[in-house]
Amino acid sequence: MSAPYDIPEPPEILDRREGPYGEVVLRRHGGLLQIIANGCFLMDTSDGRSERLLVDAALAALDARVTGPRVLIGGLGVGFSLAHAAGQSRWGRITVVEREPAVVEWHRTGPLAGLSARALADPRTEIVETDLVAYVHETCDTFDALCLDIDNGPGWTVTEDNGGLYAHAGLTACARVLNPGGVLAVWSARPSPEFEGTLRNAGFRQVRTEEIPVARGVPDAVHIGVRPG
Structure with missing residues (x-):
């Protein structure tokens, strides 16, 4: 008698919200x-290599003489x-801009807390609940690095409004919040x-x-540029 086929379990919806920019869903699929x-x-x-490279590449591109650099994570x-x-002692201040209140809540008290609790408790960390596109046009703060990860890439945005970034x-606005020599x-x-x-x-x-090789398909990538000093 042949063995039965393994039927993958369907994803489990943990939370579904109507946010300010549409529907956001947190689900569990396997582990x-x-x-x-x-x-x-x-x-x-599943991985996180490319997200870690995003931070590492920005830090590596900074002038080593910059002390306590401030990073903005989009x-x-x-x-x-x-x-x-x-987890890196060199960063002085870590500001994260997130426009979806549900995502912030999932980290503070929900299923994602296990991944970020220590980082959220770090006194260097600040969470700003707003739209990054508006933030880079309006803020008076400046940073030494901007790590941008709000879409699937420049040509694959989550909402049409992000395209201009x-x-x-949009890149001129990003440069505006960077100090000279900022990344x-x-x-x-x-x-x-x-x-x-x-x-x-x-x-x-x-x-x-x-580039970061992946198991199947084209590699993930981190694009890097430096604002002139």
Whole structure:
């Protein structure tokens, strides 16, 4: 008698909210936690290498003479970038901008707390609940690094409003919140040579891309640029 086929378990919905920018869902699939926004898969807890590289690449590109650099992380997600930054003693202040109140709550008191509790308790950490696109246009704060991970990449945004962030005007706003010599690091689900050109046209220097191989498909990527001093 042949063995029965293994039928994968369907994802378990842990929470579903109507947020200010549409529906956000936290679900468990096997041993993974996943965040879905408006039906678009954003991220899960399977790996985290590329999110950690986002922070590492920004720190490595900074002038070593900068003491206590301030980093702005765009997007809390499942917390990999925040947790990694909080684990590095060199960062002086860690500000995370997250526009979905549900995501913040999932980290503070929900299923994602185990990934980020220590980082949230770090006195250097500040969570700002607002839209990053508006924040980079309006804030008076400046930073030494901006680690941007609010979409699946420059050409694959969660909402249409985010698209302008990766164009010339949006990148100019990102540069506005960076100190001279500050680093912009942008996460993407695939490398984008076109975005490298846009970074250069927006005035960024030392533009490069680091790739992270994945099990299947094209590699993840981190695009890096430095605001001139």
